[in-house]
Amino acid sequence: MDMIRGVLLDLAGVVYEGDHVLPGAVEAVHRLHEAGLPIRFVTNTTTKTKKELVSRLTGMGLEISGDELFTPGQAARAWLAEHDAAPFLLVHPNLEEEFADVPNAPARAVVVGDAGRAFSFENMNRAFRELVDGAAFLALAKNRTFMDEDGELSLDAGAFVTALEYSSGKDAIVLGKPSPDFFEAALASMGCAPKDAVMVGDDAESDVAGALKSGLAQAILVRTGKYRDGDERRFEPPPTAVAEDLPAAADWILDHRTG
Amino acid sequence: MDMIRGVLLDLAGVVYEGDHVLPGAVEAVHRLHEAGLPIRFVTNTTTKTKKELVSRLTGMGLEISGDELFTPGQAARAWLAEHDAAPFLLVHPNLEEEFADVPNAPARAVVVGDAGRAFSFENMNRAFRELVDGAAFLALAKNRTFMDEDGELSLDAGAFVTALEYSSGKDAIVLGKPSPDFFEAALASMGCAPKDAVMVGDDAESDVAGALKSGLAQAILVRTGKYRDGDERRFEPPPTAVAEDLPAAADWILDHRTG
Structure with missing residues (x-):
């Protein structure tokens, strides 16, 4: 297991759903920040400005700076x-x-x-x-x-x-998930190599298999958002780990960060 | 050599060029008609009605009925x-x-x-x-x-x-050249099987190789219109014959029609 030096988090279905933040997500992001792990929130949204998105997410109580949002x-x-x-x-x-x-x-x-x-x-x-x-x-x-x-x-x-x-x-x-160009650009923006990165998403194909195909060392599938029973067996490569939700994924990351 | 029972003729570059009919083309079409060979004039034009096209061609002195124009x-x-x-x-x-x-x-x-x-x-x-x-x-x-x-x-x-x-x-x-669907529909409209048909065109790729790939027994490349030196060696399959112009192609067809 490599060292984890950077985290990519999907937004819809992982951090929030519709207009509300998911249970434990605010605290999970806080713990990742506290541990000193750089984060990029990666989303395929192409109809909202960065400013609108950041203001919406901080309105939900989430710790997020403009630099951390990657669209x-x-x-x-x-x-x-x-x-x-x-x-x-x-x-x-x-x-x-x-x-x-x-x-x-x-x-x-x-x-x-x-x-x-x-x-x-x-x-x-x-x-x-x-x-x-x-x-x-x-x-x-x-x-x-x-x-x-x-x-x-x-x-x-x-x-x-x-x-x-x-x-x-x-x-x-x-320049959107699951394109390798997009994952690479998000990691490059925080100076993290793919082999040192983990992606967390609810889409087994685009977020998880897409990240692994792009060279990321690890990708965690969460059972929230668009996750459906059995998704972890539906696409290749399969997720490195499956977690109940973002708080459980944060536990996994913090457990594995030192390799 | 099979019997020739039907003829497909490209229009631009074979029968006419710009606003004028090509030398000998009117007489060549007349000879094919006289020999009792059914003809379809096949063109990819999709910006003119059949009526406009037929009136333009008859204006040039060409023998053509509405049924013979296949767009x-x-x-x-x-x-x-x-x-x-x-x-x-x-x-x-x-x-x-x-x-x-x-x-x-x-x-x-x-x-x-x-x-x-x-x-x-x-x-x-x-x-x-x-x-x-x-x-x-x-x-x-x-x-x-x-x-x-x-x-x-x-x-x-x-x-x-x-x-x-x-x-x-x-x-x-x-439904345009070089699609097999198009060649087949043109032949079907005159009740001619591909193995009994010949195509005449100035485009070695779309007219000639396209017709042969669609199952037509023969295709003649004419050295008028967009023909450029060496075109007969540029595409697979190569033309069955190369003719100087439509009158020469008509000679070839009339020579070969009885197999």
């Missing part, structure tokens, strides 16, 4: 900074302000997220032309469908990412 | 009639009238073509929901890009077909 939007900002590139945005209107202060640069990157109604032919074609002209291609998500407000499935961002991939011949760098 | 739109109409299905259309506005008299039916089929500006999120999502609800999926084309009026590449219908495939999990039936 696909954050990962895209980090990528743009590292590659000295300016974005062409096709994202949710709420997310545009997140990129407002990105400096102009000669290099370009198309950033595609949950643009919804903004996925017009004109905007898609502008993004396509940027790609043909040499822009890099970042996707904040590649989900196929989502449950819409009217209770029916709707087309998710992945459809439009795939459309641009098909016509441009470029594969998007996907 | 992706025609193929879709034939598919709908055969499967007793009503369409949800996401096609070029010019093509909508082509489907105006298709009777209502309980079964549904999404038909996607060069919708251009009509590829809005709302329309794409309506098409997606039809597919999720069980509609069949017909694509009039799956091209990646086209040269737009401003001289730059633009997103072609294939991007939007691929987007719907990705999110619905359904593969589209593609």
Whole structure:
């Protein structure tokens, strides 16, 4: 067993559910902080700004700083900074302000997220032309469908990412779970190597198998949120451990942190 | 060598180029007609109605009846009639009238073509929901890009077909060259088996290799239109024969028609 030097925590279904924090979650996060373990809260949310999310979570009583929240939007900002590139945005209107202060640069990157109604032919074609002209291609998500407000499935961002991939011949760098690029960026933001990290999530496929496939040494599946009986046997690789909830996962981490 | 009982002719680059008919093409088509060979003019055009196309071709002096013109739109109409299905259309506005008299039916089929500006999120999502609800999926084309009026590449219908495939999990039936579904539908419309058919085209990949891969016994590459030196060696399977132009291809067909 390696040393644990960093923790990735999924949010919905692990820390909170709907509008309320899950039992013991506030105290579990506090214990991880007290133990000096760096944490990143990793979420695929692409419709809320970091500011909105942090204010919602602190409103639930959770200890969380802006630096600890890692979203696909954050990962895209980090990528743009590292590659000295300016974005062409096709994202949710709420997310545009997140990129407002990105400096102009000669290099370009198309950033595609949950643009919804903004996925017009004109905007898609502008993004396509940027790609043909040499822009890099970042996707904040590649989900196929989502449950819409009217209770029916709707087309998710992945459809439009795939459309641009098909016509441009470029594969998007996907900056959301379960993409290795995303897990790596979250760990890099706290200077932690994958072999020293643990991920905690309620989604056996995307959070747990996804993290292990991305090279993380450990991933714990919690039986809260979207967990369904038998999920620990449904995907490869299986979880390193299964815990009742986040407090039990924190116990496991604190027990194993010194290897 | 099998008997030739039916001829498929590409249009642009074989029969005409831009606004003028190619030398000897009118007379070559006349000779094929005189010999009693059934013909289908197969084209991937999805922005003009059959009526517009026929009137343009007869204006050039060509012998052509409406039944002889086979477009992706025609193929879709034939598919709908055969499967007793009503369409949800996401096609070029010019093509909508082509489907105006298709009777209502309980079964549904999404038909996607060069919708251009009509590829809005709302329309794409309506098409997606039809597919999720069980509609069949017909694509009039799956091209990646086209040269737009401003001289730059633009997103072609294939991007939007691929987007719907990705999110619905359904593969589209593609009703344009080089799809086997399209060649087969054109031959079926004149009661000709693939083993008795010959295709004539200027595109070594889509027209010629595409026809042979679809099971046609013979395919002739003509050195007009988009033909470039060496094209006959560039794709598999290679053409059965290479002809200088449509008149030379007609000579070959008339020489070989009795096996």
